[in-house]
Every structure is written in structure tokens, then in C-alpha cells.
Amino acid sequence: MNKKRAFDVTTLPGFTFIAILSFVLLYAPIATLVIYSFNGGNSVNQWGGFSLQWYVVAFNNQAVQDATVRSLIIALWASVISTTVAMMAALGTTRRGRFKGQTAIYMIINQPLMVPEIVTAVALLIFFSSVKIATGYTGLGYLILAHSAFCVPFAYLPIKARLEGMDTSMETAAADLYATPWQTFRYVTLPLLLPGVIAGAMLAFIISLDNVIITEFVKSAGQDTLPTYMLGQLRRALTPEVNAISTALLALTVLILIAFVFLTKKRE
């Protein structure tokens, strides 16, 4: 498609310029944000020399520490739960031909991708507030549950993609070689599926870690996660501390994404 031609049919006038501009516009604000996280001064736009002081400040901030731990706990639970149920659903919906109600299952699983988040957030606010009154329980369970639910499609998609790329003849061959259905799953399907499962878990983890709106509506008092803590901070006078927290979160996301790319690439 990209063979050298005297007249390159793949070029359109101005397209390359706008494309490069888009990349610059996409990354300039993020780059600024990262750079000012190393600011020695107190301002988010006046450069006062290089320093790691705001990372130290953020690290020693009790509220940030608590929010970080809470975010990680929720993201871990949410990715484990959503990946487990998503894997089962992917196995149920891909390897057995079409069956009645399959479309309904797809719709429900992908529902969080379609419904505006604010609507789900409001719905969960109403629902969980009455559950809270009825049961008296106000722990992290609600957040974990809500996060697990909206992470399901993100865990489901890579697992399903992996399963669809996997020849069913693998399982047929295992059955031919005396493996029971459980042995087939344990020794053939699961090992082959594993990269997809890990990829799904990583996406779910990122999605949970980044969530703002649903968390903001579902959390009880004193249950700030890192993003909701930052949202609260944005209303106050800004210091590069927020930049430092953002940069750390950004670095974590990029690391997970790179791992994800390698993981999904290996299968070719």
C-alpha cells in the first residue's frame, strides 16, 4: 500500500500538516502538565527551577495517600471481578456457535459503553442510597461493585477477540486426545487465552483507576479516590501538587498500555 510511486495516491493536500498539528495539540498540554510537575516554584505556570518537591508534598499528603490506596484497592478488586465474569461470558458467547439470546447478552455486557456515564451515576446514586439506608453498610463495596460492572465490557473485548482468533480445533484436538472438558479448559483453552485475560484485566484496571463521575456519585463521605480528590482540588488554588499526582497516574497508565501492547502482539 505504501510502495514508492512518482505520484503518491495516498497523499492528500494539507492532510499531513493537519495530522502533525493534531499530534502537537494532543501532546503539548500533557507535556506542559508533566513539565510543571517538576516546578520548583509554587505556581502551575511560572517556572521556578527543577525540583521534585511536589512529588514529596503529594507523597506526604495523608489525603493523597489514602485516596491512592483506595483507588488501588478498588481497581484491583474491580479488575479481578470484572475479568473473571467477563472471561466466563466470553467463553459462553464465542465458542459454541450462535444461540438464542446471544444479542441480548452482548447488549447487556456492552451497556456501560452506550449509556452516558452521568445517567448510570445518577441511577446508582438513587439505588445505592436506598440500599445504604436499608442495610446500614457504607463501605467500599458499593464502589467496587459499580467499578466491576462498568469494567466488564473493557475486560470482555480483548478476551473475546483472543478467543475468536483461536482455532476451535485446539479444543477438538484435546478432546480427541482423551482430555475431559475440564482438562481441555485447564491445559489448552486457559493457557492459550491467558494473554487476552491479562490484557483485559489491565484495561479494566486502567478504566477503574481513571473513573471520576460514577465514583463521585456513589462514594460515601471520606471515600475519595485519586480522581475525585483531584476534582475537589481543582476548585481550590492550584499548586503543582496536582500536576505531580497527574503525572504519576499518567506514567502508570502508559506503563500498563505498553505492557498491554506487548502482550497482545505476542500472539502473532
Added chain:
Amino acid sequence: MKGNGAQRSKGANGWLLSAPALVLLVFAASGPLLIVAVYSVLEKGDYSGVRWILSGDGWFRVLFERDIFDQTVSFADANLSIFWRSVKLSIATTLITFAFGLPTAWFIATRPAKSRAFWLFLITIPFWTNLLIRTFAIMEVIRNEGILNTALINAGLISEPIQILYTDTAVLIGMAYVYLPLMVLPLYAAIDRFDFRLIEAGYDLYASRLQVLRGVILPIIKPGIIAGSILVFIPSLGAYVTPRVLGGGKNMMIGNFIELQFGQGQNWPLGAALSTLLLLVVLVSLLVYTRVSSRDTPHE
């Protein structure tokens, strides 16, 4: 009979394996949406919440208001301006992201196979990056003391900083910025499948570059354009974080307006009616999208 039995057990296994996911989603995502629909037709509670009495007041107040003294009915201008702003900004966001997104997607799709993955990855990073962080990054750029105004002042182009933050423009810039990857990715997918020999055929038949773009490329990648537009329009319409951070308190969109209704002493049925309305608009757009795209598939 044997075949039928196998067929039925396939379906049963499919449902059984999907059951945990379905239970989770119905309990913590889909099910509560029904409660919202129910709340929208109940009576407002004294302080907050609802009273379990059927009432059309929530839906009535979406468009109208009643004078407190003489009970005359008039359009709720404040609400209407919020709806209008939401729709206007969402459409504008979709158009801007398309204007930037099409060349970007085209650029990525025409890179050599080796570097293509790299460019794609560059688009993917913002896509997965926290929406709040990206909004915050834009905010730092456009605020009065931000680098944009500072640069313009230093260049002598302006003497006073331009007030962009807390205006509709800020919200628009922010939404275009955060939703651009959602436009690029489906466009890329469509262009990637594109057979470039068709362009050669177009040129062969004496088409100009613009004619090739309008007559060959755009019609063929139409499913990608529709998908990208839907993917940008829907979250724009329901946006909450970006208008809240960049628009300030005044420049509300539907999402913020909904939130407002669930504060203390506010009108939950109205909030529920607004949520249901938003949901319906989104579902109808999706329905139209699937219609259009399934109608388009045989052409591929």
C-alpha cells in the same frame, strides 16, 4: 431430536457462563436505570428524594415552569438554553474532531506498516489517559495566566489576557481535545481497510484530488465517519467533567444540570426525567447508527 438437544444445551451453557456477568451488570448498571425511569414519574419529596405518588411534574418541568404566584405556565428558558448549549457544543465538537481527525487517521493509515503501530499508539495513550487529567492539562493552557495567554502577550499580540476559561469556548476546546481520539480510531479502522487501488482508479478516470476525496474516499469510509461521529457526539452530549471544570458554574450542560437536581433540597423527579430523556436520545442515535451501518455493510 439429538441435534435439537445439543442446540439447546449450547444455549443453556452460554447463558450459564454469562450469568455472573449479567447479574453484576443488571445489579450495578442496567437495573438501576429502570429505577431512574420510575423516579421520573413520582412526586418530589419535601426535602430531597421522592414521594411514592404518581406525578407528571418531573417531565413537565423539563420544558415548562409555573409561576409561583399566578400559576401561569411558560417555557423554562433556563432549561432550554442548557439543552441548546449541550446540543450546539456537541455538534461543534463532532465537526471539529472530524476536521482534525480525518487527516490524522489518514496520516496514520498511510504510514509504512512498521511505524504505523507507533503512531496508533500515540493516539491510544490520550484515549486511555484519565479524562480529568486531560481536562486539567487543557485548563492550564487556556487559563488567564496559562501558557497560551502568556505566549500571546509576550509576542505582543495582545496586552490583556483573553478570558477563555469558564466560557463556552473553553468547554468546546476541552471537549474537542478529550474526544479527538474517539474520532480518529474508527476513522483509522475504516481507512485501514480501504483499497488504495480505488484511488488510482479514480485518478485514472480523470478525477481531481478533491473529486477523489468527495467521490471515492468519503463514501467508502462512511461507516467509519458515522461511527466516529456517534462515539464523539454521545459522550459530548452527556459530558460532565469537562464542562464542570472548564465551564465553571454558569456554563452548564445537561450532565451538570442533572447533577444539580440531585443536590440537597432539589428536584429528584426532574433530574430523573432529564436522565431518562438523555438516555432516550442516546439510544435513538445508536439505533439510527446501527440501521445506517447495517444498511451500508453489503456495499463493502
Added chain:
Amino acid sequence: MNTPIAVDARNIGKIYATGKDAVTALGDVSISIEKGEFFTLLGPSGCGKTTLLRCIAGFETPTSGSIHLSGRDITYIPPNQRPVNTVFQSYALFPHLSVAQNVGFGLKMLGKPAGDVAKAVARVLALVKLEDFADRLPQQLSGGQQQRVALARALAPEPEVLLLDEPLSALDLKLRKEMQSELKRLQTETGITFVFVTHDQEEALTMSNRIGVMSQGELLQVGTPHDIYEHPVNRFVADFIGETNFLEGVVEGHQVRIGTGDALDVVLDGQVGAVTLAIRPEQVSLTTAGAGIAAQIAETTYLGTDTHYDLKLGDGSHIIARVQSKSAGTFNVGDTVSIAIDAKAVQVLKS
């Protein structure tokens, strides 16, 4: 009747799906495969060979009929409980397991102790000459080597019957010839019953003890390669196995009168009325002139050792002759020749 039967398929029918998009893959197939024989299912693509094999392996349940293995009804036994192994067309090697682990998979699943498995794996790998590749992953092997691994993996559990679904179709010609004799050797050495599927008639003729010819979900003829080649039961089998000339004619006493008006000597087996004569091209001999059917050379094709002549008969029909290039004198396009056909070489088929 004295040889024990390995696979006995009785009136197998298989219909895929139901309703308006139903596909009848197998009509009513009955077949008895003897213990220790190399049996080949031969037929064009889509005739139901794979389906029949999958029914024997247990991946498909027949819609009607039953399958017996050494006298036991296995129609509804799941595949993992049948002492039958398959060499898949795509090999279906487990990509995450080494060659040795692939080969030992079946024995491990059967719960054999690790020591026994290792010994069996070494023995089978030696059998297919892959001792040095035990620790490689399948994707590090060439196509031919992967083929051997697939074979070793299916042989390791010592099944009663080995099923092979077009195992050689992905190999190039030279490798295919090698593997053909290799397979034949393995079958003789192990004594395992092989059920081999192919759409290549030459492959079927060279390798098999017996061949079953299939078409459109039906079994048309079962017999030795010689039987099938020399005495095809109908036009389809004659046409599918090698090149064949067909001439329409009517029985008149001990002869058949064909369209040109000539009467051919044939060996009749009670046929009367309209018949079709099947004649192999190498059985058609040509002379410059004389008695026999007059014909004109329409086209000649030189094939090295042989030469093909396309002959036009008096009634406008064509017949192909295959003559050794050296033996006869050469003919040119337009020459008039005379055709002679040995009576015993003519197959008389019902029209």
C-alpha cells in the same frame, strides 16, 4: 467375514442445522473397515468425507444410524472416551506446548505416570524421526515436521483406529510423495487401522488396501484400488478415478453399437438396451488404417513418455487416446486413423 471389523458404520445420516438452511452432509452411509487395513475415503471436496470422519471420532453425532468400534456401539460416546485419534488437516498442534508435550498430551490426559509417558514419547518420536526436536515449539518446525508431530501425537496413545483428514494436502509435491511412503510404512509397522481421507485419486490408489468412493453424501463403491480402477460401478467413479472416455451405445447381441454405426466387441454381464461404455485412454490403440473405428486427429499433446491424441469420430463425438511416445509412429493433426479397443478393456455401465 473372517477378518475382524474395526469400524462398523451402519446407515449413517448427518444433517447440519435444521429448517430451511439444512444441509444433508451424509445420506445413508454403511461401511465396514477391517482391523489393520489402510482404508481410504475418496471423493471430491464437499462430499462428506470429513463429516464421516468426525462422526467416527465423536466430534459430530450422526442424525441417524450407529457407529460400532470393535463391536461396541460408540455412537453417543464423547470423543475423549473413544480409543480413536485424529491427525487434523490443519495439524491443530498446541502452540504453547513443546513437541514432546504435544506428543505426550493424550497419555497424560489418560493419567499415565510421567515415566511411562516420557518413554512412549521417545519411542514415537523415534518412529517419526523427530528425536532431536523434542523441546522445540511447533511454530519452530517446518510444515513437514509439524505434520510428523501431528502424526506422532495421534499415534502415541496407540489408538485402535487412526483417522487422517487430508493430512498431506498442505505439503508440496515432493514432501507429499515422501510422506505417502512414510505413512504406509508406519501403518505396516504399527498395525493400527488407518482411515485416510483424500480427494486425490492417485494418492488413494497408491496407498490403500481398500478405497471407498464418495459423492454427495453417499458411498458409491468400496473395493481394492484395482477393483475401483478396472471395474468402476458407474460413470461417476470411472470419471473420478483417472481419465475415462465415455461412449453411448445400444446392446446388440454380443456387441454394442455406438453412434458412428460401428459395433464394438465387449464382455457383457447381462446388460441390455442403452448402455455407456467406459474406456481408459491407454486402452485405445491407433493404427494408420484398417479395420476398426475411423477417426481424425483433432489435437495432439506431447506429455513426455506419452502422447495424448484427441480423436474426432464419425458422429462428431470425441475420444482421447494415450499412446507411449516411443512405440507408435507419430500422427499429425488432420491424419485419419483407425481405432482398436480390446473387448476386455471396455467397461459396460448402465446408462
